[in-house]
Amino acid sequence: MKLIQTIKNIFKIEDLRQRIIFTLGIVALYRLGKYITLPGIDPSQLEQLRDQTSTGIMGLLDMFSGGAFSSASIFALGIMPYISASIVIQLLGIVFPYFQKMQKEGESGRRKLNQYTRYLTVIILALQGPSYLANLHAILPTTAFVMDGLFFKISSVIILTAGTIFVMWLGEKITDKGIGNGISLIIMVGIIARFPQSFIFEAGTRINGSGGLVGLLVEIIVLFIVILGTILLVQGTRRIPVQYARRIVGNKQYGGVRQYIPLKVNAAGVMPIIFAQAIMMLPVILSGFKQSGSGLVVAFTNMYGFWYNLITALLIIVFTYFYTAVTINPVQMAEDMKKNGGFIPGIKPGRKTVEFIDTIMSRITLPGSIFLAIVAILPAFAVNFGISGNFAQFFGGTSLLILVGVVLDTLQQVESHLLMRHYDGLMKSGRVKGRTGAVTAI
DSSP states (O other), rough: HHHHHHHHHHSSSSHHHHHHHHHHHHHHHHHTTOOOOTBBGGGGGOHHHHHHHHHHHHHHHHTTTTTTTTBBBBTTTTHHHHHHHHHHHHHHHHHHHHHHHTTTTTHHHHHHHHHHHHHHHHHHHHHHEEEEEHHHHHHGGGGBBOOOHHHHHHHHHHHHHHHHHHHHHHHHHHHHHHOOOOHHHHHHOOOOHHHHHHHHHHHHHHHHOOOSHHHHHHHHHHHHHHHHHHHHHOOOOSEEEHHHHHHHOOOOOSOOOOEEEEOOTTTTTTHHHHHHHHTTTTHHHTTTTTOOOHHHHHHOOTOOOOOOHHHHHHHHHHHHHHHHHHHHHHHHHHHHHHHOOOOOTSSOOOHHHHHHHHHHHHHHHHHHHHHHHHHHHHHHHHHHHHHHHHHHHGHHHHHHHHHHHHHHHHHHHHHHHHTTTTTTOOSSOOOOOOTTOOOOOO
């Protein structure tokens, strides 16, 4: 079989074999940290914390941390503070010339931005650490704390901060010496770790309750369709025929020459949904990880509610246009076409070409942003159709987009190693396409 031969070819390449083994070892080390509870907390009395993180936005936080959040682990805050810091630094690069200059300085500028990201991560951790401890005190019984007091709080915040920094370091090591993007793989592993338990619980609920085996099979088929649609969304369209672009603009008179312009329906990748999700998590983080309080706070922390999903969808659409406008520069594209002797048939070079490309991007970004918003809020629809909250997370949302994107990126790197050594790639019909234009933070 071709699959078996491909696996053999992978392990024939010494460098690729070592990278895969190194990556698996780092991932195993990360998963081991999930079972190391904060000193001073009785791990046998965390049942109420696990109940709190079983569904909803708290469940999403627990998923991104690989279950460490609900285990009061040294890795409880996970990698999300680093992701939030990365997003803030990217936004600063859009707004402030100082950060824009660093982004254009190449490797030296990248190192400076990474350093600023680490500093900001520590600041975020210093704020989230006490909030996490306050939530533990509010949820767990007093007997769960073997020791308490000021020393316990300070030492726990230091340990939580060091835990996230250590996870960041593990991710960087995977990126340097392993295969794939380390931070992305760490998040993906945490998401996948929750899938077996969620599926078993959903299967037991269906078989023993409503729907039966037929209902479970329907769910699996729908999940498969959603995954295929998400793959198409993440890969996007690598190039759009000029003829089709003109039809979008409304110009019916196009030539017969088949030309392409390098535009994508989903040029923003997964950035908009990550931006929106980070903003929607702010209320629960600022409230000390409590999902109670005023009606407004409750509404914006109920990820299956109407207002939460409406605001999330609108934010995704807005961020899709915003990030596309930042990443796609029609002026630069028109200038590059002119320098290389290229042109769009029937469109004058210069300002007309800029207006043409800008109009195309405005038209094709709308369906891409709407599709992205629909994928993001699909878990809410799944819950309303009777699917359990944990299993519903795999029917869309940030978790599914990250899973699909990271798998495609990792497969693309493996295929590059195979093709470079003159072996057959993973796909017989063509190359695996990764998340071109996706977020660099994950």
